[in-house]
Amino acid sequence: MKASAKTPNAYSAQCPTRQILDRVGDKWAVLILLLIRHEPMRFNALRRTIEGISQKMLSQVLxxxxxxxxxxxxxxATVPVTVEYSITPLGATLADAVDPLRDWAEKNLxxxxxxxxxxxxxxxxMAA
Structure with a gap:
């Protein structure tokens, strides 16, 4: 399906919207977006803050x-090179959308x- 050919329909198997929903449903992506929405963070700071994420997974998600x-x-340009990640305006809209889900999860755990x-x-x- 071409992006402009049809109206997006996430229930259609061919709709690219599903790729975006995959991102929204990825816990690591959500945690990263929520962490960097207020200030940029370096790779190692993200890795230290998000417990359980491997270096490889963090790199892939970023x-x-x-x-x-x-x-x-x-x-x-430092020695070694420092890499910093920050949220884009588009990413900020997603972070704002998923933060209530994080809040719900914490409140209803x-x-x-x-x-x-x-x-x-x-x-x-029943099995017994």
Whole structure:
């Protein structure tokens, strides 16, 4: 589907909108956007702040976000070269859209975990 040929329809398998939804659904991408929305951050600062992300994964996600126009990369002439990432205006609109989801997850974590425990216990009882 050409971008201008049809109206976007995320329910269509061929719609490029799904690529954007993949980015929005990627926890690492969301965490990076939320971290750099107020101030630029260096690669190692991002890696230290986002627990559990590998260097390889961080590099891949940063490249994808840059390709999508959501962040920009700036190399600073130091020895060794320092690389800094900042959010673009487009990325800021996405960060604003997903921050309520982060907030919801933090506020409802206990309730979701309790529901999972109840579900697992019910399934265990049915299997016995």
């Amino acid at each position: 490249k994808s976000l840059e390709r999508d126009g959501l962040i920009k990369r700036r190399a600073i 206990k309730e979701v975990l309790n529901a999972q425990r109840r579900y697992d216990a019910a399934r265990k009882d």
